[in-house]
Amino acid sequence: MGIRVRIPPCLRQVTDTSTVEIEAQSLGEAIEKLEDLYPGIKRELTSQDGRLLASAFDFYINGKSSYPSSSMMSLKDGDEIIIIPLGIEVGG
Amino acid sequence: MLSDKEKQRYSRQIRLSGFGEEGQKKLKNAGILIVGIGGLGCAVSTYLTLAGVGRMCLIDRGTVELSNLNRQSLYSDQDIGRSKVDSAKDKLTAINPNLQIQGIREEIKEENVWELLEGYNIIVDALDNLVGRYLLNEVVLSRNLPLFHGAVYGYEGRVTTILPGKTPCLKCIYHGYGASPPEEIPVIGVVPAIIGCLQSSEVIKYILGIGQLLAGRLLIYDGLSQEFVEVQTKFDPYCNVCFSVNSSAKE
Numbered sequence: 450m451g452i453r454v455r456i457p458p459c460l461r462q463v464t465d466t467s468t469v470e471i472e473a474q475s476l477g478e479a480i481e482k483l484e485d486l487y488p489g490i491k492r493e494l495t496s497q498d499g500r501l502l503a504s505a506f507d508f509y510i511n512g513k514s515s516y517p518s519s520s521m522m523s524l525k526d527g528d529e530i531i532i533i534p535l536g537i538e539v540g541g
Numbered sequence: 542m543l544s545d546k547e548k549q550r551y552s553r554q555i556r557l558s559g560f561g562e563e564g565q566k567k568l569k570n571a572g573i574l575i576v577g578i579g580g581l582g583c584a585v586s587t588y589l590t591l592a593g594v595g596r597m598c599l600i601d602r603g604t605v606e607l608s609n610l611n612r613q614s615l616y617s618d619q620d621i622g623r624s625k626v627d628s629a630k631d632k633l634t635a636i637n638p639n640l641q642i643q644g645i646r647e648e649i650k651e652e653n654v655w656e657l658l659e660g661y662n663i664i665v666d667a668l669d670n671l672v673g674r675y676l677l678n679e680v681v682l683s684r685n686l687p688l689f690h691g692a693v694y695g696y697e698g699r700v701t702t703i704l705p706g707k708t709p710c711l712k713c714i715y716h717g718y719g720a721s722p723p724e725e726i727p728v729i730g731v732v733p734a735i736i737g738c739l740q741s742s743e744v745i746k747y748i749l750g751i752g753q754l755l756a757g758r759l760l761i762y763d764g765l766s767q768e769f770v771e772v773q774t775k776f777d778p779y780c781n782v783c784f785s786v787n788s789s790a791k792e
Contacts, residue, residue, distance in 0.1 A: 450581055457697060458695055458696040458697045458753075458764065458765045458766075459695055459697065460679065461696075461765055467765065468766075469764060476642070477611070484638040485750035491776060493568065499592050503716070503718075504716075504718040504719070505718075509772045512771070512772045512773055513773050513775060514772070514773075514774070515771070516716060516775070516777070530771060531761075531772060532693070533759075533761065533772070534697075534720055535715050535716065535718050536671065536715070536718045536719025539597070539668075539671050539674065539692040539694070539715075539719060540580075540667035540669050540672060540692065540693045540726040541577045541579045541580060541581045541584065541667050541668050541670075541691070541692065541693065541726055541733065
């Protein structure tokens with residue numbers, strides 16, 4: 450079954466698709482798997498030291514915010530991650 | 542009271558279940574403050590005007606620019622250089638002469654936000670930056686007023702309804718991040734149109750007391766995949782704005 454990841458439109462230039470299915474047991478592993486499939490996406494989601502960019506994105510797991518998210522956050526088969534951009538996405 | 546002309550004008554919505562003449566009177570008696578009259582504000586104000594809202598106030602310090610015209614549907618080339626609130630007032634009055642409308646050409650700031658939000662109990666957040674949005678958030682929480690939030694970027698938009706004491710606030714959702722000055726963002730006009738219409742729909746339902754509001758729910762529109770996704774908003778235990786309001790409501 451795996452993990453379903455919803456990619457926001459602002460990252461679509463990297464993935465060219467709105468949803469991705471991967472196998473992962475933690476949020477950090479999910480990002481590594483995304484990077485394998487779509488090189489460059491990790492740079493968008495994490496800082497140079499590998500921490501999740503909490504100021505730029507919120508990671509909702511099964512419709513609930515995981516803030517303050519950490520790479521260690523565990524996932525199980527069938528989970529859905531929705532990546533939601535924060536600070537920049539507030540135009541009117 | 543509704544005049545015969547008003548009954549005729551709104552007849553198609555008066556027929557709706559849960560609406561009726563009573564609902565139309567509620568709209569007529571409502572006063573709404575719309576902060577920001579850009580892409581979102583144009584859509585929100587247009588559909589609330591069409592629906593028959595009685596009183597509206599628009600706040601925006603901007604003037605119409607050529608680069609606004611891909612999305613700000615109340616303006617045209619002839620308005621370039623004119624204040625947005627004046628142009629919007631003229632267009633909205635032409636759409637529905639029953640509307641009592643006021644325009645305030647100001648930027649929302651810490652020094653004026655409390656005064657500018659006086660006299661209205663329904664606030665629409667159609668701003669283009671989080672600095673101003675956080676100020677609105679603070680005032681509505683303090684005064685226990687609903688805040689109808691919409692935001693756009695590129696092909697994406699989002700909307701939620703904040704009810705102080707019942708739902709997480711704007712700062713809970715954005716975690717206090719992104720409070721930088723406004724900048725020019727990429728956006729296609731249909732996105733603020735869709736989000737602004739959803740905000741209008743929320744306001745109308747709130748006034749009429751019908752349906753389910755997007756309270757505690759963030760609805761996200763993905764214009765590329767043409768999908769809507771909904772997530773639950775969550776109280777941020779570190780939120781310094783709504784902590785006292787929400788903790789007293791939970792007791």
